Amino acid sequence: MTLWDHLPVLVVIIPLMAGPLCVLTEHPRAAWIVALAAAWLSFAAAVVLAAQVSDTGTISYHLGGWEPPWGIEYRIDTLGSYVLLIVTAIPALVLVAAKESVVHEIPESLIARFYGAFMLAFAGLAGIVATGDAFNVFVFLEISSLSSYALISMGRDRRALTASFEYLVMGTIGATFILIGIGFLYMMTGTLNMQDLAERLPAVLETRAVRAGFAFLTVGIGLKLAMFPLHLWLPNAYAYAPSAVTAFLAATATKVAVYALLRFLFDVFGFEFALRDMPLDHILMILGLAGILTASLVAVFQEDIKRMLAYSSVAQIGYMVLGISLASTTGVIAATLHVFNHALMKGVLFLALGAVVYRIGGVTLRDFAGLGRRMPWTMASIVLGGLSLIGVPPTVGFITKWYLLLGTLEQGLWPVAILVLIGSLLALLYVWKLVEAAYFEPVPEGAATVREAPWSMLLPIWLLVGANIYFGMHTEVTVGLATQAANELMGLRP
Amino acid sequence: MNFMPGHFNYLVVVFLMMAGFYVVIAQGNLVKKLVGLGLFQASVFILYITMGNLAGGQAPIIAEGVTAYSSPLPHVLILTAIVVGVATTAVGLALVVRIHEAYGSVEEDEIHAEDLAQDEAPLDADATREDQAGQ
């Protein structure tokens, strides 16, 4: 085996090993360099892996040389390689911007350990995507969750502590539910390998234990996903976490949970059972729509912009859930596309908020007064990210909304389509509040003169803005991958 | 009538799970919440461990004269889950210690009251924020 055959495991191992190395350096700058190098290496591995998967199809990697289903298998298919791209690209970019903002927001003695926890969270998220073993999903989920509790609690406001505690309680309940669900599946089939589960489950689908396991898994992943109404931990956690952590988690953590939901619903249980025999499609559709409308509405009334965007994240998760609930190829394409696209737009927005915190010190609506003149480049990126959030062409937001509308109209669900459009209008309202404050209000009297954010922050922000527009105009790559992933998901059990 | 003895372990699991869950929801004290969370997790450990048992099975070490072994896999899985549980409790308690240092209380309602008081005095909040920024 050459090094190229080891990429499925390297994507996870590089950040996992970088975590303890960061702690060992005990030096802020050195830890940052280790983390940055590992993140970019991991991203490079994910890119090559995506190319390999599109060339040769699904890659299966046997840990320790043990054959599945006895050994642990890492399995990368189109969906996995697609999500891995975003999960590795975002931390690589966030870390570039993090150098300045972390020095600004975290006490110096903690910075090395901060990067250690950051890399562990990264490794956990990449692991969930790479693994083909149900129990491994739980372990990696807890690795990423435990390190994100620590990361969130490092926020400057003391409310970061209570937010982190709330997240810990809800997250642990969610993870334990997932553990129970996996336990029931193991009890009925005697296997933990997802492919093997998919083969053995049809014989026992009608038993109560499998149905209970299905319910536990869905609710558990729903908690991690912040699916309405299980989203209560999310706004505070994102609002009070350090800026770099918010940008990283908002763009990746919930996306990986969506990935886990797709994996279990479509691959393990098969969508016929998950969305047709169980009435989950109706439940998910109602919850998705309720999430879109209520969270967007709450976002409109927020004064703290980080909180506003956190509520907007809950709404965006609603779009993904809605896409899944359609149980059609177009719907799944919309959901997987939105996983990618939402990471791009929220990456821009939260990184730009990090730059605002760095220069202004806060991100309430008052801090935004006149910001368009004080930090023109940062504010311009927020506007472009906001446009993507609303779904204005030629941004990526438009592409997902388009596929979502196609999916709903395909099934004649025009009331749902109208509600989706109303959700976009609400997004327009809260983005407009920002634009109004930034460009039409004067700079407050006596405010200190503020320079534009440093280039190390602007560079990743504008790279992501470029991605937002590039993938909005050249849809072949993303839509192509999403279509193939959706076909694989829908086709496994025709 | 066979239900009780045959499913005794599940009854224990369900009782523990609901007791833990209730404590997490109903208690305002953060430490007690963590105790409830621990109970909730422990119930799942029992679910897994009893699942691996085989009537008349021996410990899974090869020995002469033994033909039936209990499945070792659930135990290995749950060892991992116990480690996760220990880590969760440690992180949770560490957070409670820091919350106590920041708020002077570990009661949920008192913490909320302090947060509300801080919201109603936004000028003070700005002042503390500038203090922090200045440091």
Next chain:
Amino acid sequence: MKGNLVLRVVSKFLIPLIVLFALYVQFHGDFGPGGGFQAGVIFATAFVLYDLVFGDGSARAVVPPGWLHRLAAVGVLIYGGVGIYSLLAGRPFLDYSALADDPVHGQHLGVLLVELGVGIAVFSVVLLIFYAFSGRSSRR
């Protein structure tokens, strides 16, 4: 606990036994019940007992917290290092057969090394958790 003579004498007698038992569990782990996690916890309890009996912070003089941070990281790195070694030797990640010419010998060596890494990491993390809580009360 300055006055408790019995407690101090008994724990002086017990602590070496606990450490010895931890080492037994550690190195017996590759062919019997035991392993790094259990051994690490037992090893740490010896130091916890020492700290409890001989007064606040006395274990810190023996094993300073700064060391433990490094040890925890080193433990994880040993584990990962074994995996990466087998990966560089052209075998799948964590395939212990790559560690020696003879696969059976390799498996033994691999389990021993990995459990050593786990033991070191668990020992230092458990003791760190204890320090993190025991140090707080004396400071306030």
